[in-house]
Amino acid sequence: MATYTVPLLIGGKETVTPVTFDVHNPATSALLWRCSSASVDDAAAAVSSAQAAFPAWSKTRPPKKRDILLRAADILDKRADELGGYMIDETASPPPFAQGFNVPMMTEILRDVAGRISGIMGALPQCAEEGTSALVLKEPYGVILGIAPWNAPYILGLRAVCFALAAGNTCVLKGSELSPRCFWAIGSALTEAGLPDGCLNVIYHRPQDAAAVTTALIENPSVKKINFTGSTNVGRIIASTAGKNLKPVLMELGGKASAIVLDDADLSTAGFQCALGAFLHSGQICMSTERILVHKKVLNEFRPILQDAIKTVFPANGPSPILITSAGASKNVSLVSSAVSSGANLLHGTPQIEKESNNRLRPIVVENVTPEMELYRTESFGPSVSLIPVEDEDEAIRIANDTEYGLSGAVFTKDLARALRVAKEIESGAIHINSMSVHDEAALPHGGVKMSGWGRFNGNWGLEEFLRLKTITFKE
Numbered sequence: 001m002a003t004y005t006v007p008l009l010i011g012g013k014e015t016v017t018p019v020t021f022d023v024h025n026p027a028t029s030a031l032l033w034r035c036s037s038a039s040v041d042d043a044a045a046a047v048s049s050a051q052a053a054f055p056a057w058s059k060t061r062p063p064k065k066r067d068i069l070l071r072a073a074d075i076l077d078k079r080a081d082e083l084g085g086y087m088i089d090e091t092a093s094p095p096p097f098a099q100g101f102n103v104p105m106m107t108e109i110l111r112d113v114a115g116r117i118s119g120i121m122g123a124l125p126q127c128a129e130e131g132t133s134a135l136v137l138k139e140p141y142g143v144i145l146g147i148a149p150w151n152a153p154y155i156l157g158l159r160a161v162c163f164a165l166a167a168g169n170t171c172v173l174k175g176s177e178l179s180p181r182c183f184w185a186i187g188s189a190l191t192e193a194g195l196p197d198g199c200l201n202v203i204y205h206r207p208q209d210a211a212a213v214t215t216a217l218i219e220n221p222s223v224k225k226i227n228f229t230g231s232t233n234v235g236r237i238i239a240s241t242a243g244k245n246l247k248p249v250l251m252e253l254g255g256k257a258s259a260i261v262l263d264d265a266d267l268s269t270a271g272f273q274c275a276l277g278a279f280l281h282s283g284q285i286c287m288s289t290e291r292i293l294v295h296k297k298v299l300n301e302f303r304p305i306l307q308d309a310i311k312t313v314f315p316a317n318g319p320s321p322i323l324i325t326s327a328g329a330s331k332n333v334s335l336v337s338s339a340v341s342s343g344a345n346l347l348h349g350t351p352q353i354e355k356e357s358n359n360r361l362r363p364i365v366v367e368n369v370t371p372e373m374e375l376y377r378t379e380s381f382g383p384s385v386s387l388i389p390v391e392d393e394d395e396a397i398r399i400a401n402d403t404e405y406g407l408s409g410a411v412f413t414k415d416l417a418r419a420l421r422v423a424k425e426i427e428s429g430a431i432h433i434n435s436m437s438v439h440d441e442a443a444l445p446h447g448g449v450k451m452s453g454w455g456r457f458n459g460n461w462g463l464e465e466f467l468r469l470k471t472i473t474f475k476e
Contacts, residue, residue: 006035006180008042008204009187011049012197017042021206023180026324026359027092035180038203040216043172046201050143050170051222053198058140058168062118065166069114072193073107080104083154083185090179091150092322097281105440106154106186109458112442113166116463120167131476138467140168141224145217147174147238149230150324151284153182155440156229161186161200163462164227172201172217178324180204218242225249225466229286232379232405232451250465251453252446254379255286255407257437258400260422261302262393263295265412269434271305275313277410277436278385279363282321284328286452287408287430287438290379291369291386293396299389306387307348310363319360321383326358332382336364339375339386344368347387377403393418397425407448410437429456 006023007014017036025032038046076083084099093102123136146160153175161171175183187202205213218226218241227250228238235253242249259277261270277289294302314321323329336344336351349364361383369376369386376386390396400409406428413419416433423431429448432439440446445456455465 003031004033006033006184006204008036008038008046009184009191009200009202010042010046011052011201012191015042019206021177023090023178025089025092027322032089033181035177035204037209038205038213039209040212042203043213043217044220046172046203047143047217047220047222049198049201050172053196054140054142054170057165057170057196057199060168062120065168066114066117068190068194069110069117069162069166072190072195073110073114075189075192076103076107076110079185079189083182086181086185087153087179090182091153091324093281102152102154105442106158109155109158109442110162112459113162113463116460117166119460120463120467122469127473133474133476135472135474137470137472139470140164141466141468142169143222143224144169144171144466145174145223145226146171147214147226147228147230148176148183150176150178151281153179154186157183157186159457159462160227160229163457164466165195165199167463167466169224169466170199172203172223174214174217175202175204177204177207214238215241218247219245223247227455227465228252235453250447250455250457252286252448252455252457253407253451253453254381254405255288255448255452256290256377256379256403256405257287257408257410257428258291258293258396258403258426259289259410259437260390260393260396260400260412261292261294261298262396262411262413262418262422263297264414264418265298266414266434267298267302267305270412271302271309272312273410273412273434273436274306274385275309275363277438279310279313279321279383280436280438282323282361283383283385284323284381285438287440288381289385289410289437291376291388291399293388293390293399295396296389296391303347303387306365310348310365314363320354320357320362321360323359323361323382328382329353329359329361332361332364332380332384335375335378335380336366336384339366339369339373342373343370344373344375351384371402379405393422397422401425401427404451405448406450407452408432408437408439410435428452
């Protein structure tokens, strides 16, 4: 039986390219399907298609745009099992994360933004000169380039384009080569919902073509703004290229989230939420808990609670967490092994890739991690977390801020005033009180500070990112 080939979506037409690459299941290494690989010319065609569609789409009235997005949400609901299966196959995601969170969150985002479209409004400010009036309009940029990663392809892929589309822009979505069928599904659903041809174009490519294709997209004169979700290192390259071309960017990058457990915390809640926040999706989430900062008064009591919570999330007789690449597993082994050789000790797990596998690694908790160790500062993006004692909340805040990142974090305490005081002092885009550091929902702004990026997705903030202001004055 012939292997299915994932097509590109350009100008409303699905296109299979002469050059393809294989997509494998990271859990079994089995070939899933082949995928079309976009060339620089394909990327240019996608931008041209989006540019051609822009004049009509930018003038489309809010009710029509709203109805298309709502239909897309209904279609995605009906295809939920199909889409969840793609994500499980391509990313080895646990079913609760794929089918229980990613797909439902995608439809929630669509419905939320659909309801906000008609609320886009400008202003009528008073002018200094008598007899002069002014209008401040909000208008779309034009063609938006959205670049999304593999780890939560539906949420991150959809938000890369849906706010831009709702605001009247047209889009090129460049999805990860590791989960292309998930990104194809987004384009498929929106097309089925009646989105006009060319408004959304979806491409992916071989890893060796990344630099050429991405640079060509950013430098294309028709592309007016770029949004990128991914690693800080790649974000630097994209921001630099965009800067050279004087184009605005929205960046949601890496993280090194700390969960602070204060001496009055509910330790049972804190232990479970820290385990979940550190090891959900094998720790391959930018908001994952990377450091657990525990007040010394409760440290001895907290240790076994955390260990029991980890065993609940990942039972000893259950399958090991899977990382999508062997490089990710090796990185975690290297970070932990280096820390142990420098004086850290293992509280839970060992830095050892499972036999007969190159990407399965059991959860690891490391104690006595110091600032001199690479594990202290480097985002592991895997199933390893540092447990660090603190004297008081001031030390907890200092350590939480002792990182170049600032995306998410958590605070555990029964005193809400204390929690708010600590949360306000942490340099982060979000802090979650008595809940894990992994949190995202349609109506709340999402983004980071420092090296975790700038700009915000979601809600009205997400819409505003893709609207620019125009001032018009007139004499009466």
